[in-house]
Amino acid sequence: MKTFSINKSIFALGIITMILSSCVSSKDFVSENFANVKNRHKKIAILPFGVEFQNPLAYSKQKNDTRTRRQYDKRDQEASLDAQKDLFINIAKQVEKGRYEIAIQDFNRTNKLLADSGIRLEDIRYQNKADLARLLEVDAVIFGELTVKISRPTDRNMVMSPWAMNNARFDDGVATDIKLFDAQSGEMVWATELSNRPNNRMDTPHQLTSSLMNQIAKHLPYRTK
Numbered sequence: 001m002k003t004f005s006i007n008k009s010i011f012a013l014g015i016i017t018m019i020l021s022s023c024v025s026s027k028d029f030v031s032e033n034f035a036n037v038k039n040r041h042k043k044i045a046i047l048p049f050g051v052e053f054q055n056p057l058a059y060s061k062q063k064n065d066t067r068t069r070r071q072y073d074k075r076d077q078e079a080s081l082d083a084q085k086d087l088f089i090n091i092a093k094q095v096e097k098g099r100y101e102i103a104i105q106d107f108n109r110t111n112k113l114l115a116d117s118g119i120r121l122e123d124i125r126y127q128n129k130a131d132l133a134r135l136l137e138v139d140a141v142i143f144g145e146l147t148v149k150i151s152r153p154t155d156r157n158m159v160m161s162p163w164a165m166n167n168a169r170f171d172d173g174v175a176t177d178i179k180l181f182d183a184q185s186g187e188m189v190w191a192t193e194l195s196n197r198p199n200n201r202m203d204t205p206h207q208l209t210s211s212l213m214n215q216i217a218k219h220l221p222y223r224t225k
Helices: 002-022 034-040 074-096 107-116 121-126 129-136 205-217
Strands: 023-025 043-046 050-054 140-149 173-182 188-196
Touching: 034 188, 043 074, 043 107, 050 074, 074 107, 074 121, 074 140, 074 205, 107 129, 121 140, 129 140, 129 173, 140 205, 173 205, 188 205
Parallel strands: 043 140, 050 140
Antiparallel strands: 023 188, 140 173, 173 188
8 A cells, every 4th residue: 555655646746747847937027117117008919929940850941040031831820820819819818807907909900900011920020019019009019939849850731730759859849939018118028938848649839839828828917816
């Protein structure tokens, strides 16, 4: 009986360790004057995400090419807009629960205003975020960079495919760097980084990203309760 109890404890500890190790967060950055800045944030918008797929085998030509502006292909567009939509839905849920007293602009309107102004998805990361906030008629914007790293070969159109865990590297997974920009000052007033790696062979990049968006939505600096 004693041995069984010890084994159960070890098993439980292993499960907890696995859960904690699958998702890693860095300490948030919060600007010194954010307590005053957030009082003027009545409405915010989420920009489509910047996206980088790091696949050493299938996408080696893109490696270390962060300064080169390239057109988003279908895979990049879907990942960018899916992350934006997931974050919007999760923040909206938090607003409905009364945890945030802010309005969030519908992502469809955000994207229409950007498109009407001729701003492409792949160029958003290079745009002045204060200018974009004013264009969108909001008080602040959230912009995130999404990095997906898959060490095994991946078909260009199979973003949603499960990755084989027996071929996955220890650093495979999804990482995001989220920043909040104030429209009036143009300053970055809050930022956080999160990463998530697969725990089983059925995890997909989209599932891992959705999990990150859910955590970010609960972690914004506007929390009232």
